[in-house]
Amino acid sequence: xxxxxxxxxxxxxxxxxxxxxxxxxxxxxxxxxxxxxxxxxxxxxxxxxxxxxxxxxxxxxxxxxxxxxxxxxxxxxxxxxxxxxxxxxxxxxxxxxxxxxxxxxxxxxxxxxxxxxxxxxxxxxxxxxxxxxxxxxxxxxxxxxxxxxxxxxxxxxxxxxxxxxxxxxxxxxxxxxxxxxxxxxxxxxxxxxxxxxxxxxxxxxxxxxxxxxxxxxxxxxxxxxxxxxxxxxxxxxxxxxxxxxxxxxxxxxxxxxxxxxxxxxxxxxxxxxxxxxxxxxxxxxxxxxxxxxxxxxxxxxxxxxxxxxxxxxxxxxxxxxxxxxxxxxxxxxxxxxxxxxxxxxxxxxxxxxxxxxxxxxxxxxxxxxxxxxxxxxxxxxxxxxxxxxxxxxxxxxx
Amino acid sequence: xxxxxxxxxxxxxxxxxxxxxxxxxxxxxxxxxxxxxxxxxxxxxxxxxxxxxxxxxxxxxxxxxxxxxxxxxxxxxxxxxxxxxxxxxxxxxxxxxxxxxxxxxxxxxxxxxxxxxxxxxxxxxxxxxxxxxxxxxxxxxxxxxxxxxxxxxxxxxxxxxxxxxxxxxxxxxxxxxxxxxxxxxxxxxxxxxxxxxxxxxxxxxxxxxxxxxxxxxxxxxxxxxxxxxxxxxxxxxxxxxxxxxxxxxxxxxxxxxxxxxxxxxxxxxxxxxxxxxxxxxxxxxxxxxxxxxxxxxxxxxxxxxxxxxx
Numbered sequence: 268x269x270x271x272x273x274x275x276x277x278x279x280x281x282x283x284x285x286x287x288x289x290x291x292x293x294x295x296x297x298x299x300x301x302x303x304x305x306x307x308x309x310x311x312x313x314x315x316x317x318x319x320x321x322x323x324x325x326x327x328x329x330x331x332x333x334x335x336x337x338x339x340x341x342x343x344x345x346x347x348x349x350x351x352x353x354x355x356x357x358x359x360x361x362x363x364x365x366x367x368x369x370x371x372x373x374x375x376x377x378x379x380x381x382x383x384x385x386x387x388x389x390x391x392x393x394x395x396x397x398x399x400x401x402x403x404x405x406x407x408x409x410x411x412x413x414x415x416x417x418x419x420x421x422x423x424x425x426x427x428x429x430x431x432x433x434x435x436x437x438x439x440x441x442x443x444x445x446x447x448x449x450x451x452x453x454x455x456x457x458x459x460x461x462x463x464x465x466x467x468x469x470x471x472x473x474x475x476x477x478x479x480x481x482x483x484x485x486x487x488x489x490x491x492x493x494x495x496x497x498x499x500x501x502x503x504x505x506x507x508x509x510x511x512x513x514x515x516x517x518x519x520x521x522x523x524x525x526x527x528x529x530x531x532x533x534x535x536x537x538x539x540x541x542x543x544x545x546x547x548x549x550x551x552x553x554x555x556x557x558x559x560x561x562x563x564x565x566x567x568x569x570x571x572x573x574x575x576x577x578x579x580x581x582x583x584x585x586x587x588x589x590x591x592x593x594x595x596x597x598x599x600x601x602x603x604x605x606x607x608x609x610x611x612x613x614x615x616x617x618x619x620x621x622x623x624x625x626x627x628x629x630x631x632x633x634x635x636x637x638x639x640x641x642x643x644x645x646x647x648x649x650x651x652x653x654x655x656x657x658x659x660x661x662x663x664x665x
Numbered sequence: 666x667x668x669x670x671x672x673x674x675x676x677x678x679x680x681x682x683x684x685x686x687x688x689x690x691x692x693x694x695x696x697x698x699x700x701x702x703x704x705x706x707x708x709x710x711x712x713x714x715x716x717x718x719x720x721x722x723x724x725x726x727x728x729x730x731x732x733x734x735x736x737x738x739x740x741x742x743x744x745x746x747x748x749x750x751x752x753x754x755x756x757x758x759x760x761x762x763x764x765x766x767x768x769x770x771x772x773x774x775x776x777x778x779x780x781x782x783x784x785x786x787x788x789x790x791x792x793x794x795x796x797x798x799x800x801x802x803x804x805x806x807x808x809x810x811x812x813x814x815x816x817x818x819x820x821x822x823x824x825x826x827x828x829x830x831x832x833x834x835x836x837x838x839x840x841x842x843x844x845x846x847x848x849x850x851x852x853x854x855x856x857x858x859x860x861x862x863x864x865x866x867x868x869x870x871x872x873x874x875x876x877x878x879x880x881x882x883x884x885x886x887x888x889x890x891x892x893x894x895x896x897x898x899x900x901x902x903x904x905x906x907x908x909x910x911x912x913x914x915x916x917x918x919x920x921x922x923x924x925x926x927x928x929x930x931x932x933x934x935x936x937x938x939x940x941x942x943x944x945x946x947x948x949x950x951x952x953x954x955x956x957x958x959x960x961x962x963x964x965x966x967x968x969x970x971x972x973x974x975x
Contacts, residue, residue: 318874340875345875346871348868348872350866352868352871353872354887354891357891365877369877369878369883370877377883431872431876
């Protein structure tokens with residue numbers, strides 16, 4: 268069982284705190300991603316779990332046993348580095364075999380020349396070779412075993428680094444932005460491979476990235492970090508659908524969520540660009556709020572199409588991006604602000620030009636208060652819903 | 666037929682222009698290279714030819730005429746016990762200085778490299794001997810090692826070992842000079858090794874630590890030493906050449922004595938050429954010296970550049 272528990276973990280470099288109050292339980296076999304902007308402390312955190320960086324306070328345990336006092340190689344973790352950190356002077360075979368030779372042979376049995384005298388080494392080495400070959404076969408790099416890392420492509424190096432991590436059968440895999448040195452196409456491919464590898468090995472993965480797509484596609488759970496703290500921990504769906512603050516909302520999702528300034532009207536309903544929305548909040552009337560609307564929740568529409576539960580705002584098209592199956596539409600709205608909509612390709616998108624009404628589902632709006640924290644809207648009363656035209660009443664109220 | 670004639674006539678003009686352009690480019694290139702070539706000719710190639718020519722004669726400084734003796738000077742050198750001793754002493758000197766200066770340079774570099782705040786301080790301290798003038802430093806060492814007046818012997822007397830005649834004991838003179846040679850070279854080698862160490866990515870040490878290289882010896886054998894290969898080869902060659910050229914310390918401190926115990930190759934050349942005025946013989950000895958240097962350079966070009974790269 269490789270359940271990883273972090274308790275009140277903190278780290279500071281001199282007087283500068285980098286991480287504070289990190290509490291995290293990672294279940295056995297879970298794929299957990301640490302995501303956040305650069306400098307948020309995610310790499311420091313994974314390096315602390317690996318034992319490369321001592322924590323200032325708090326404790327780390329794996330499988331219920333504290334590992335705070337253990338050296339990196341005693342922690343039964345394996346790490347894949349962003350740079351792969353392959354040993355350039357060793358063949359692929361020796362790179363993968365190194366963790367095993369270090370583990371199973373004594374210093375004398377590894378020394379140049381002197382090692383040739385050891386009979387135990389002659390027994391152990393074929394075993395190691397067999398295991399290395401088995402791993403290489405899994406990763407489909409058997410044909411590269413004699414090569415030096417310099418003669419491998421980025422994707423092949425990535426596999427060798429994975430092989431070196433897998434060969435020890437660690438309790439926990441630590442991955443520090445392993446895909447960021449690959450080109451876009453290979454990154455997508457390796458993403459799938461990593462996810463499949465995780466399914467096959469059923470080992471705990473802790474994965475660091477700044478790429479929200481990687482976090483969303485591979486993880487069981489995601490921990491979004493910022494300024495040395497965990498802002499939100501949850502499944503990718505939870506982070507996407509219920510971000511607890513503006514930072515999480517704007518970091519997760521591509522294109523980024525649209526953030527629009529709005530106000531709370533005198534009756535508690537939110538007013539966006541002088542239009543009253545069927546969103547009531549417990550906030551004081553007159554308070555400033557920010558509305559977050561995902562690009563895919565927005566749709567250019569004629570006013571006839573605006574139905575119950577939808578609202579709209581006037582916008583003028585600035586640019587269309589054709590992605591084949593869908594379009595990214597950039598609009599200017601009053602404010603001034605810009606709004607992005609993501610719309611499936613079709614005749615409606617083709618027709619969009621100049622000024623339009625941008626329709627959006629009110630229920631899909633995220634409301635954030637002045638501090639940027641998520642506010643849940645009051646549940647709408649049923650009579651409110653039964654009065655159709657007030658939902659998009661324009662210019663009302665003020 | 667007519668068609669081909671026309672086409673070749675058409676092609677003729679641009680062809681000629683291209684030729685002229687190539688010629689102009691060639692001339693310009695040669696013009697740029699000429700000053701450097703002239704300098705090379707005047708200060709290296711001509712003296713080498715003169716040296717080689719002189720080594721085949723019996724010329725003595727100030728002599729009015731001389732004649733060719735063929736390879737006589739080289740035959741004489743091979744059977745000359747003084748020269749053979751100086752050659753042997755030089756080899757001995759190199760065999761002490763080379764491991765000493767390379768090993769210590771590496772050790773100091775590894776230690777200094779792990780310092781953070783004090784690193785530049787130590788770098789400066791160890792590099793100081795390199796910046797000093799060796800002739801002046803040799804005089805200082807002479808005073809330090811003086812049997813009666815030197816602080817080193819005063820210290821040895823204090824702790825009960827007694828006086829050691831570092832420079833006048835035939836069995837100690839050469840090793841003592843070798844130690845001073847090491848002292849002078851360690852700083853330079855340290856800087857070269859430090860550059861090599863800085864080029865090793867930190868990631869590799871971290872990966873090695875996770876993979877089980879728990880102690881300094883493992884890390885050194887797995888990462889540092891193999892990755893310092895190119896640097897080490899370079900340091901070995903430059904140290905060999907520098908050690909082979911030992912002269913200043915011998916000239917100032919022992920004058921080849923006692924009883925020729927510290928006579929080295931360049932000192933023998935100096936004696937023959939500028940004390941006994943056997944210019945032609947000194948030229949022959951210089952040729953032999955250059956052959957040794959050439960061997961080291963060839964090793965550098967062929968072994969280093971081929972093997973230790975990945």
